[in-house]
Amino acid sequence: MVPAMTEQGSSIFSGSGLACVRGGRVVFAGLDFTLASGGALVLLGPNGSGKSSLLRVLSGLLRPAHGQLAWNGEPVADDPEAHAARTHYLGHHDAVKPVLSVAENLRFWARLHDSHAGRADRAVETALERFGLSHLSSIPGKMLSAGQKRRTNLARLLAAPSPLWLLDEPTTALDRASIAALEAVLAEHRAGGGMVVLSTHADIAMPGAVEMHLDRYSVAEDLP
């Protein structure tokens, strides 16, 4: 059900010596990771430990204060557009326009990500079905509940294929059935060679995922 990857074969996404500074404070430093096709990384840690910042660094929204990211050994910073093409980022906001219908919202993001319109439209149908949104497809965004908005945003992951998914607390506002649907989608994505990095406070079943405790990378405030 998950659309085929655009980049075939196995890939490696890695970061070395990553550091992030927010508002003059070092959020984390000396962070290394390696993620191969089919792998998953779960970011854990208390509020403010830098889970969201790390995801923004990985997506390219935030430049790391130190260190670099590499995809198959090539620095990500050299070609930000190629990185954007292989990445789906899901942040705190759901990016659902109140005056567009659920299907219109999704179709826009799908076409923007995958410029082949016909393929994008078909993928949107599948994505709506997977997250139980088919009956809502013509409802305007302003009528949706918080959980339905979140599902619309999650459906974006399937509406255009991308190997790397960066999910910032994807289970917020989701009910049990939707979390189960999300777990199934994540498992399929990884089985198809995709990678997942997600931060969460809730329990989400991710067999074989590597856990990363971000508070271990924090720097004592009084260091020079």
Added chain:
Amino acid sequence: MTRFLEVVRRDLRLALRQGSDSVMVVTFFVLTVVLFPFGIGPEANVLERVSAGVLMVTALLASMLSLDRLFQADYEDGSLELLVLTPAPLGMVVAAKMLAHWLTTGLPLMIAAPVLAVLLHMHADGFVILLAAMALGTPILSLIGGIGAALVLGARRGGVLLSLLILPLYVPVLIFGVGAIDAAVQGMSAKPHLLILAGILTGALVLAPWASAAALRQALE
């Protein structure tokens, strides 16, 4: 290119469904211009003398009204992060949004201008040049205004800050726009003024999307 059109289409669709922005801009333009005959009296020769200036200044203010919405709505609901992360150059996405802004504000202003010119007793020789000056001038307003809109993103009272930033940059458009119309009315050639406007437009077309893309990246950091 399909991505460019996709963004334009989405912004137009949003503007049409929300409706209020374009209507508000044109209504503001019409109402403000109509105030002038009340303020400075109905003498035809006085109105004719100020008509070009009044129309250009008011169009410029009207176009600024909707500028703070250019990126603000997308910034607030998280769409902007996703737009920055699309596999297309950000400058292109920004240019598409500016084009949509011009189509929903600049173009209606341009259409309303000749009607209001009649109201202000503008000399008939000025009409064509008024249209030409508006056609060259209003896109510049959307382009330069876009840089300001990106810069004030996330600031408190961004709308006021935006006008302080942008109004001085609009002065050349005003000078050469009004200069072109005055020249035509006085029987001289408007060509040099229009050529300079076209030059400013070309420069803005190249530089503005790039500059506002840089400002947007900064705002999202």
